[in-house]
Amino acid sequence: QVQPVESGGGLVQAGGSLRLSCAPSRRTFAGYAMAWFRQAPGKEREFVAAIRGIAWSLRDTNYADSVKGRFTISGDNAKNAVYLQMNSLKSEDPAVYYCAARYDTGSVQYTQSAQYAFWGPGTQVTVSS
Numbered sequence: 001q002v003q004p005v006e007s008g009g010g011l012v013q014a015g016g017s018l019r020l021s022c023a024p025s026r027r028t029f030a031g032y033a034m035a036w037f038r039q040a041p042g043k044e045r046e047f048v049a050a051i052r053g054i055a056w057s058l059r060d061t062n063y064a065d066s067v068k069g070r071f072t073i074s075g076d077n078a079k080n081a082v083y084l085q086m087n088s089l090k091s092e093d094p095a096v097y098y099c100a101a102r103y104d105t106g107s108v109q110y111t112q113s114a115q116y117a118f119w120g121p122g123t124q125v126t127v128s129s
């Protein structure tokens with residue numbers, strides 16, 4: 001089983017950039033699809049982005065409409081990490097960001113938190129205006 005651990009959260013000004021990292025406790029992503037979710041106070045946990053096929057350099061990706069064009073999910077099997085590059089951060093982006101994993105079934109269309117079995121503890125992202 002994989003145990004994700006996030007890092008890279010912090011405080012950034014609106015319009016700025018931040019990169020989150022996720023380091024699962026396995027040496028390879030083979031067999032897993034990875035995703036980022038976020039949860040703001042008083043709101044439901046929501047899908048941000050997903051990626052699969054990192055180990056085979058396939059890298060299928062999927063994004064929530066709210067972050068398309070601003071956020072990029074990527075993976076590096078050699079470095080054993082998944083990243084979320086966040087650019088043009090807005091006032092609606094602050095949340096706790098979670099890295100999640102599920103067994104790869106050949107699709108990145110899974111956007112519900114219940115569809116992911118393995119979760120990291122989360123990292124806080126704060127955006128100042």
